[in-house]
Amino acid sequence: METNNTATFLSPNRMSRIGVLLLFVKQLMLYMRAFGLILILAVYRYLRSEAFETYGFRYVLLLLFVFFALVLVTAFLRYRNFRFYIDQEAEAFILEKGIFSKEKTIIRLEKIFQINLQQNVWQQVFDVYELEVETAGSARAEVRIPALSEPVANALKITLQAYALQHRSGDNIDAAGIPGEEVAASADRRYIGTGNIFYASLLSHYGNGLRVTLGFLLVLWSQFNDWAQLFSSQTEEERLMSWWEALDSERLLVIVVLLLLIPFVINTIRFVIKYYNISYQVLNPRELGIDYGLFTLQHRIFQVQKLQELNIVSNWFLRKKGISFVTLLQSDNTVGRRQKSTTVFPGMSDAQLAQLEGLFFGQRIQQGTVIRPYVNKLVLAMLLRLAAVAALGWFATAFFEMPVEGWWLAALILAWSWLMAVLRFRNDAFYLHKDFIIRQSGSLRRTRKIIEPHKIQHMEVFRKIWRPKFGSIAIYTASGVIYGSWYDYDTLYRWSEGLISEVSRTSRNWM
Amino acid sequence: MENVQVALSTMLQAREVSFEPISPRYFTIIAIRWFIFLLAVLGGWTLIAGLNDIPLATGLLIGGGLLVAAGIWLAVMKLSFKYRGIAVREYDVVFRTGFINITETLVPYNRVQHVKLIRGVFEKMFGLSALYIYTAAGGNHNLSIAGLKAADAEKIKSYIMDKVRIGEEVAGPAGDIQAAEASAEDQDNEHNREEDSHGNQ
Numbered sequence: 001m002e003t004n005n006t007a008t009f010l011s012p013n014r015m016s017r018i019g020v021l022l023l024f025v026k027q028l029m030l031y032m033r034a035f036g037l038i039l040i041l042a043v044y045r046y047l048r049s050e051a052f053e054t055y056g057f058r059y060v061l062l063l064l065f066v067f068f069a070l071v072l073v074t075a076f077l078r079y080r081n082f083r084f085y086i087d088q089e090a091e092a093f094i095l096e097k098g099i100f101s102k103e104k105t106i107i108r109l110e111k112i113f114q115i116n117l118q119q120n121v122w123q124q125v126f127d128v129y130e131l132e133v134e135t136a137g138s139a140r141a142e143v144r145i146p147a148l149s150e151p152v153a154n155a156l157k158i159t160l161q162a163y164a165l166q167h168r169s170g171d172n173i174d175a176a177g178i179p180g181e182e183v184a185a186s187a188d189r190r191y192i193g194t195g196n197i198f199y200a201s202l203l204s205h206y207g208n209g210l211r212v213t214l215g216f217l218l219v220l221w222s223q224f225n226d227w228a229q230l231f232s233s234q235t236e237e238e239r240l241m242s243w244w245e246a247l248d249s250e251r252l253l254v255i256v257v258l259l260l261l262i263p264f265v266i267n268t269i270r271f272v273i274k275y276y277n278i279s280y281q282v283l284n285p286r287e288l289g290i291d292y293g294l295f296t297l298q299h300r301i302f303q304v305q306k307l308q309e310l311n312i313v314s315n316w317f318l319r320k321k322g323i324s325f326v327t328l329l330q331s332d333n334t335v336g337r338r339q340k341s342t343t344v345f346p347g348m349s350d351a352q353l354a355q356l357e358g359l360f361f362g363q364r365i366q367q368g369t370v371i372r373p374y375v376n377k378l379v380l381a382m383l384l385r386l387a388a389v390a391a392l393g394w395f396a397t398a399f400f401e402m403p404v405e406g407w408w409l410a411a412l413i414l415a416w417s418w419l420m421a422v423l424r425f426r427n428d429a430f431y432l433h434k435d436f437i438i439r440q441s442g443s444l445r446r447t448r449k450i451i452e453p454h455k456i457q458h459m460e461v462f463r464k465i466w467r468p469k470f471g472s473i474a475i476y477t478a479s480g481v482i483y484g485s486w487y488d489y490d491t492l493y494r495w496s497e498g499l500i501s502e503v504s505r506t507s508r509n510w511m
Numbered sequence: 512m513e514n515v516q517v518a519l520s521t522m523l524q525a526r527e528v529s530f531e532p533i534s535p536r537y538f539t540i541i542a543i544r545w546f547i548f549l550l551a552v553l554g555g556w557t558l559i560a561g562l563n564d565i566p567l568a569t570g571l572l573i574g575g576g577l578l579v580a581a582g583i584w585l586a587v588m589k590l591s592f593k594y595r596g597i598a599v600r601e602y603d604v605v606f607r608t609g610f611i612n613i614t615e616t617l618v619p620y621n622r623v624q625h626v627k628l629i630r631g632v633f634e635k636m637f638g639l640s641a642l643y644i645y646t647a648a649g650g651n652h653n654l655s656i657a658g659l660k661a662a663d664a665e666k667i668k669s670y671i672m673d674k675v676r677i678g679e680e681v682a683g684p685a686g687d688i689q690a691a692e693a694s695a696e697d698q699d700n701e702h703n704r705e706e707d708s709h710g711n712q
Contacts, residue, residue: 511647
């Protein structure tokens with residue numbers, strides 16, 4: 001690895017030349033995503049029209065040529081105007097871009113918190129790296145430089161990190177945090193293994209996959225309707241309708257089963273591709289390096305002190321295998337960026353989890369005393385389910401002439417939902433310990449959200465006026481909220497008072 | 512160490528917090544707003560009913576229903592005043608709001624990012640203020656209590672700010688308030704940048 005001279009970043013730099021092509025491809029992909037399907041439909045209609053017979057491909061090719069040329073020119077201008085440098089007087093990293101409206105981003109060096117290098121498929125093709133700069137205030141990247149050659153990317157990363165450290169006085173960083181030593185500190189790299197990722201994704205994220213599929217089908221349907229109207233042809237719609245009417249119950253069943261299987265398959269593939277070969281490495285006591293991805297290689301560095309909440313999700317099957325879904329939540333002040341600020345380890349083994357706990361908490365997670373909600377919560381849940389099933393049964397009988405046997409099905413559904421309610425109630429608990437708060441929930445899938453008391457920002461304790469004995473609590477951290485209801489109000493009150501005085505007197509920063 | 516309550520309130524009990532109630536004048540503001548809103552709704556309904564040839568009986572019935580619902584809402588608001596309040600203690604500030612769902616919000620001083628007083632037109636007229644406290648909790652979660660006497664609100668605000676500053680001195684230069692100010696600045700910058708980038712697109 002070539003170590004670049006710092007001086008080169010003090011005057012404006014451009015990206016790697018190949019960046020023009022990358023920007024070209026990126027812009028092209030963007031247009032394709034926006035207009036691709038309409039374009040294909042338009043071409044299709046043109047090919048079938050009379051105009052095609054007279055003019056042939058001539059105009060299509062001309063149009064395509066002009067379009068590509070325009071995109072290429074824009075890409076070149078974008079590349080030419082994209083410049084970055086370190087301004088030593090202003091103590092800032094500066095990035096300029098834009099063709100017509102120029103944009104200048106200034107990041108003060110001391111605010112730089114984290115620098116990531118990554119490669120997506122196209123960046124791999126062109127052999128360039130994307131450099132992201134994150135600042136302390138927000139979890140998303142402030143600056144992205146999409147095409148840097150490897151030596152430049154590494155040099156810029158090291159330079160920026162060194163400057164950031166140098167300017168961040170007052171922050172008591174020990175020598176272990178100097179990024180230059182990352183390479184030297186070659187702690188063990190641990191791999192999670194494709195088998196574990198496969199199990200975890202298969203068992204734990206069915207709901208997600210189902211939602212994605214349903215969403216996709218909905219979008220497809222609405223888009224289809226739009227296009228059918230746009231191109232004012234009755235024929236497509238009529239063809240679909242006749243196809244629909246031709247369906248008999250057997251074919252329908254096959255289609256439904258296939259549709260339900262799709263989420264499983266898509267989800268598993270998605271997960272295995274996204275988290276392929278995921279590994280982590282404790283770089284130093286302050287930083288955890290994480291690498292994953294099949295097509296898009298991700299390299300992230302997770303700042304240990306930025307952790308707000310640790311989630312451990314498992315079910316009976318995963319527990320038997322000794323693996324779980326582990327999610328790290330970072331502090332995040334920006335709304336709607338939650339996805340970006342979480343780091344997921346699908347199928348982490350118990351031994352690996354123990355290592356992470358050591359890194360983040362300096363000890364294993366302790367359970368302490370447990371508090372559970374009143375049984376009234378379960379009773380209410382069961383009554384509500386009973387009412388819902390009864391209402392549904394009545395509705396089906398009254399309007400769809402459900403046969404009497406249908407009530408057996410209703411009873412089965414009720415039994416299942418009651419079983420889930422019981423399981424949910426059994427898992428519903430808070431574990432209180434001096435150093436940890438654990439919120440446990442879920443029915444078949446058990447979720448444990450773990451926070452440390454000094455990460456608490458504020459709390460809310462609720463009670464309904466007509467049942468003052470029962471209370472709810474919401475504990476807010478910088479990454480979200482932990483909530484529980486139907487607990488003993490007095491217990492919650494005393495607990496919250498204790499927590500508040502602990503948080504007030506702690507000398508530990510939440511970030 | 513016990514989290515003892517300070518000054519504003521006289522009654523001190525081991526576990527019970529006694530809340531400073533908010534000003535009854537705030538109810539007048541609520542009532543004025545309620546009245547304006549009610550007039551708008553009823554006026555709108557009259558217009559709709561008139562334009563659509565809705566029978567007088569139906570019109571009156573629905574109008575009456577709206578009036579009763581609004582009346583109940585106002586009554587609930589009036590009752591809720593019994594539960595609204597603020598308690599300023601040694602280590603934290605506690606709000607109590609709500610009537611059906613009584614919510615107590617506890618904010619420790621060393622997690623406060625900034626404090627803001629907001630006064631609307633009516634608040635100015637009646638000498639009241641709403642107090643907003645911001646922590647770094649995810650999302651745009653703000654903690655607020657409306658209807659404090661302006662002088663009290665000012666006192667509480669400066670008390671909290673003092674507490675935050677003392678906390679910072681104890682914690683050293685990397686204390687929370689600096690970080691808080693910095694991140695508030697950051698957020699502002701970010702907004703500007705976001706607007707900029709939107710402008711460019």
